[in-house]
Amino acid sequence: RYKRTQAEKSLVAVKDAEEKERRRIAAELHDNIGVQANAILHNSRLLNDESLEREQLVNNLQETARDMLGNLRETVWALKRTDVTCAETWIRLIHFVSQVKRNFSDIQFSISGDTPAEQKITSIRALHLMMVVKESVHNAIRHSASATISIKSSYQDEWKIIIRDQGQGFDVMAKEGQPDSNGLLNMKERAAAGHFRVIVRSVMQQGTEVEICFPV
Numbered sequence: 001r002y003k004r005t006q007a008e009k010s011l012v013a014v015k016d017a018e019e020k021e022r023r024r025i026a027a028e029l030h031d032n033i034g035v036q037a038n039a040i041l042h043n044s045r046l047l048n049d050e051s052l053e054r055e056q057l058v059n060n061l062q063e064t065a066r067d068m069l070g071n072l073r074e075t076v077w078a079l080k081r082t083d084v085t086c087a088e089t090w091i092r093l094i095h096f097v098s099q100v101k102r103n104f105s106d107i108q109f110s111i112s113g114d115t116p117a118e119q120k121i122t123s124i125r126a127l128h129l130m131m132v133v134k135e136s137v138h139n140a141i142r143h144s145a146s147a148t149i150s151i152k153s154s155y156q157d158e159w160k161i162i163i164r165d166q167g168q169g170f171d172v173m174a175k176e177g178q179p180d181s182n183g184l185l186n187m188k189e190r191a192a193a194g195h196f197r198v199i200v201r202s203v204m205q206q207g208t209e210v211e212i213c214f215p216v
Contacts, residue, residue, distance in 0.1 A: 066103065070096070070134065078127035086116040086159060086216060089126040093133055097151060104141055113153030113161075119216045128194030129161075129214060132187045136163040136210040139183050144168060144208060159214040166207040172200050 074092070078084075097111045133151065140149045144167025152162050176184055184200065187210075191198040196215065202208040 066099075067138070070099075071131075074127060074130055078123040081123035083120045084123050084126050086119045086121060089121070089130060090115045090153060093130060093151070096130075096134060097137070100137065100141070107141065107146070108148045109150075110148070111151040111153075114155055115153050116155045116159050116216045121216060125194040125196070125214075128190040129196065129212065132190050132194075132198055132210075132212060133161060133163060135183055135187050135190075140165040140167065140208065143170070146207060155216075159216050161212040161214070163210040163212075164207065169202045169204040169206055169208055171204070172202050 077092070094111055097109050101109050137149060137151070140146060140163065144165040146165035146167030149163070149165045152164070154160050154162075172184075187198050187200075191212075194214075197213040199211040199213070200208070201211070
């Protein structure tokens with residue numbers, strides 16, 4: 001009887017893990033779209049209530065729709081690929097920041113730095129990385145009241161991306177224990193799934209920094 005070598009067993013294990021992760025992400029996408037679609041339906045119904053602030057409801061609808069389309073676009077991109085380069089991933093993040101600039105013209109955004117360039121990573125890890133960066137930027141937009149948000153990339157022993165604002169800051173330890181801190185929890189879960197680290201630092205009235213340490 002044919003017996004698999006250790007290398008073949010390892011390859012099969014990697015492929016099984018990747019397929020399991022793809023199924024998990026597909027289910028996550030389905031769930032996220034369901035939640036966001038319900039939010040759009042709910043807010044659209046509220047528009048019929050003349051006593052409510054219509055401008056804020058419209059803004060909520062637009063923001064939810066943008067998030068839905070962005071998540072769908074990145075997930076489909078990742079699921080259609082096997083491996084991608086760090087440079088490709090960084091370019092997609094640059095495009096994301098360009099889009100955000102148009103929607104939030106009152107905030108000054110900057111994105112700069114070097115990447116591991118042609119170093120390849122799995123598309124699934126790239127997706128987790130991009131989603132953590134996006135979550136960090138969206139959190140800064142929604143909660144920091146900062147006039148500036150910067151995203152800087154560097155590469156020495158590992159790829160590092162730092163998202164920084166100069167806003168009102170928050171108590172990280174206290175926030176992590178609250179039921180409305182799903183954003184921080186999602187970031188940590190994605191980091192674990194993508195085999196990288198996320199460190200959140202924040203000082204009241206000085207701002208917040210999210211450091212992503214991504215081994216390649």
